[in-house]
Amino acid sequence: MDLLSGKNILVTGVLTDASIAFHIARIAQEEGANVLLSSYGRVLSLTTRIAGRLPNPAPVIELDVTNQGDLDSLQNRVLEHVPHLDGVVHSIGFAPEGALGGNFLNTTWEDVATAMHVSAYSLKSLSMACVPLFKDSASVVGLDFDATVAWPKYDWMGVAKAALESTSRYLARDLGPKNIRVNLIAAGPIRTMAAKSIPGFDEFEKVWNERAPLQWDVTDAVPAAKGAVALLSDWFPKTTGEIIHVDGGVHAMGA
Numbered sequence: 001m002d003l004l005s006g007k008n009i010l011v012t013g014v015l016t017d018a019s020i021a022f023h024i025a026r027i028a029q030e031e032g033a034n035v036l037l038s039s040y041g042r043v044l045s046l047t048t049r050i051a052g053r054l055p056n057p058a059p060v061i062e063l064d065v066t067n068q069g070d071l072d073s074l075q076n077r078v079l080e081h082v083p084h085l086d087g088v089v090h091s092i093g094f095a096p097e098g099a100l101g102g103n104f105l106n107t108t109w110e111d112v113a114t115a116m117h118v119s120a121y122s123l124k125s126l127s128m129a130c131v132p133l134f135k136d137s138a139s140v141v142g143l144d145f146d147a148t149v150a151w152p153k154y155d156w157m158g159v160a161k162a163a164l165e166s167t168s169r170y171l172a173r174d175l176g177p178k179n180i181r182v183n184l185i186a187a188g189p190i191r192t193m194a195a196k197s198i199p200g201f202d203e204f205e206k207v208w209n210e211r212a213p214l215q216w217d218v219t220d221a222v223p224a225a226k227g228a229v230a231l232l233s234d235w236f237p238k239t240t241g242e243i244i245h246v247d248g249g250v251h252a253m254g255a
Contacts, residue, residue, distance in 0.1 A: 078133055085138065091142075123167050
């Protein structure tokens with residue numbers, strides 16, 4: 001079954017083969033898509049190396065979503081490889097150390113601003129940079145972590161995720177007339193490079209082990225990746241502004 005046959009998909013945030021983004025890229029290729037990756041700076045070589053582990057070689061485009069010059073030149077860089085885009089995956093998030101780990105009341109605005117810019121505003125920046133590349137319709141899919149409650153040690157990253165969720169809804173409203181869908185996958189905790197930077201990540205694992213009605217495996221990024229690929233496909237033609245939970249059902253359970 002080729003869910004993405006002939007589609008051109010840009011996937012951001014591939015750093016290791018354990019990441020959700022990597023498995024999105026892999027499954028998208030297996031479902032017939034032409035996949036491009038993006039990376040920047042010190043991790044560009046890492047992404048390029050990991051791209052070699054995909055079923056098919058994937059070009060890596062340099063893109064720092066906080067750099068307006070990179071955003072302005074994205075169209076030309078993409079057009080070097082494909083004639084247009086049908087979808088983009090936003091798998092980008094970062095908060096400085098001072099914004100995590102139980103330091104919520106003492107975090108500086110500078111650290112908060114960085115977390116918000118990279119983790120939330122970038123969804124808008126990336127989407128708008130891709131709009132000229134979208135053809136007749138397109139799907140924007142972002143990766144989320146449930147922001148309806150306060151999580152231990154997650155602090156300003158949790159606030160940034162709440163901003164990401166709100167941003168996705170406003171983008172859905174304003175890009176809908178262009179037939180561009182904007183949705184999020186709220187995944188349960190996965191042991192990725194990003195997770196390792198969160199103090200007390202093991203506390204998340206404990207919550208999911210105790211509360212998930214469907215058994216949850218923190219080493220398995222495939223369920224979340226499959227959800228993202230489904231949203232990139234034509235099987236959700238009238239779904240936008242939505243948050244799809246791929247978390248074993250924890251979001252629906254009480255204490």
